[in-house]
Amino acid sequence: DAGVIQSPRHEVTEMGQEVTLRCKPISGHNSLFWYRQTMMRGLELLIYFNNNVPIDDSGMPEDRFSAKMPNASFSTLKIQPSEPRDSAVYFCASSRGQGGTGELFFGEGSRLTVL
């Protein structure tokens, strides 16, 4: 398996623009997580899905952020409108879910810069 695949790897955009980050989890994994990493706040859990259903979105900072998982092999994280404080590395991770080892497999991350 190729691992968790994220795109784009880098995104530079201007304030107010819409940003869409994409993730393909490892085949057979039932849980998918979106994390945001900054120097100040570390790795923050934004939202996670189990069997394509959002289970906990309490970490989503505000209504500008939304996430979807239309099927088992694809998820998106959307920011609209984007702001400079959204600049961070966004990681997607997947795991086998309950019944598995619990190990998270991270993608390479999407580095977002909002000017």
Next chain:
Amino acid sequence: GENVEQHPSTLSVQEGDSAVIKCTYSDSASNYFPWYKQELGKRPQLIIDIRSNVGEKKDQRIAVTLNKTAKHFSLHITETQPEDSAVYFCAASRDDKIIFGKGTRLHILP
């Protein structure tokens, strides 16, 4: 919800010495405690984990200890080597939700 505190934020040790990183958690229902290592510019990767029915686990030069009563757990790295330089994250989990500490940047000095 769960809150994980991690200390220190930065740690420098001489090559060959030991390094210890400590974490506390708030949710007594948490039952899974993994540690991840993130090298510069790379993704976090699991290095060791421990479940709440175990007090200590060791894998070569790394070991984790868990004190459920006090709600704290620690990572110990012995005989540190240059390749141990990285950011280390502790985490606590109940069900599938995994919450990370803010990380410890470990520098191994020559």
